[in-house]
Amino acid sequence: MSPPKLYLPLIDLSSTDRASTAKSIRQACMDHGFFYVINHGINDFAVNSLFRESKNFFDLPLSEKMKLERNIDHRGYLPPYTETLDLSSGLKGDLKENFDIGPINDSLNQWPSKERMPAWRVTMESYDEKIMNVSFRLISLIALALNLDENFFTKIGALDSPVGYLRLLHYPGEIPESKKGNYGASAHSDYGMITLLVTDGVPGLQICREKDRSPQLWEDVHHVEGALIVNIGDMMERWTNGTFRSTVHRVVAVGQERYSVAFFLNPNSDCVVECLESCCSETSPPRFPPIKSGDYLEERLRVTYSL
Numbered sequence: 001m002s003p004p005k006l007y008l009p010l011i012d013l014s015s016t017d018r019a020s021t022a023k024s025i026r027q028a029c030m031d032h033g034f035f036y037v038i039n040h041g042i043n044d045f046a047v048n049s050l051f052r053e054s055k056n057f058f059d060l061p062l063s064e065k066m067k068l069e070r071n072i073d074h075r076g077y078l079p080p081y082t083e084t085l086d087l088s089s090g091l092k093g094d095l096k097e098n099f100d101i102g103p104i105n106d107s108l109n110q111w112p113s114k115e116r117m118p119a120w121r122v123t124m125e126s127y128d129e130k131i132m133n134v135s136f137r138l139i140s141l142i143a144l145a146l147n148l149d150e151n152f153f154t155k156i157g158a159l160d161s162p163v164g165y166l167r168l169l170h171y172p173g174e175i176p177e178s179k180k181g182n183y184g185a186s187a188h189s190d191y192g193m194i195t196l197l198v199t200d201g202v203p204g205l206q207i208c209r210e211k212d213r214s215p216q217l218w219e220d221v222h223h224v225e226g227a228l229i230v231n232i233g234d235m236m237e238r239w240t241n242g243t244f245r246s247t248v249h250r251v252v253a254v255g256q257e258r259y260s261v262a263f264f265l266n267p268n269s270d271c272v273v274e275c276l277e278s279c280c281s282e283t284s285p286p287r288f289p290p291i292k293s294g295d296y297l298e299e300r301l302r303v304t305y306s307l
């Protein structure tokens, strides 16, 4: 029997009733760690341009893409089978290929040449600005959802120079026999504050709400036209002492080519992530020691890439 269909909460970002929106976000983050956002203000043109440019890049011959191979600062192209997000899976290499862009204005980013892809950089910059803006609006609602001042995360400096990563992803439709059984992206949780995802509508994304349950229950995250999929990352889970869940997710291969773009919002690297007062008590002491965002991120990347 197939599991019941998963219905994730739908958050309407155009609602003027912020208290009620924050309440819905709180419930979503406690129950699922995932929700949809509609009426976010990013128009179809921006999303279509993003996917067009992403496809143009992934369509290039591998030798061209490898000229922008990911550098030590995690910017650039990562070919298929080079990252295994779930190191315990025993499988080698996720099927996806991706291209990572860091904070948009810093010089560590790599860009395809203007001659080859004239609209690429400006499309990425424009989308980055829009998605960063949506992420800030969500963070202020998340602060309200935690019964904090809506500017709490700004006031503690988390957003002073936030580390926003844009990750373009491409999952192959056809998979070589020897790679069958591998995941598009194996099970993992995201590292940062929140992740904002757009996909081309091809299925594959699944979440597991109880990672320690046996057997694990994986539920499909369905496509909602025009909606962003938002999920809580590990640092937000640490801030909230586990009240908000950083839910494990993966992308399974469905025999269909798939494109998606994730935006990861991480706090400013000097920001100390520590249990919020409102999230701990004598009976529920802090579960995670305070840690600087930059140190946390570095350690997670070190483990993922065996640096």
Ligand SMILES: O=C(O)CCC(=O)C(=O)O
Binding pocket: 167, 169, 185, 190, 197, 199, 205, 249, 250, 251, 260, 261, 262
């Ligand atoms: O492509 C997707 O739907 C999810 C990607 C993802 O989970 C990630 O890049 O962290």
Ligand SMILES: [Fe+2]
Binding pocket: 188, 189, 190, 195, 249
């Ligand atoms: Fe993820």
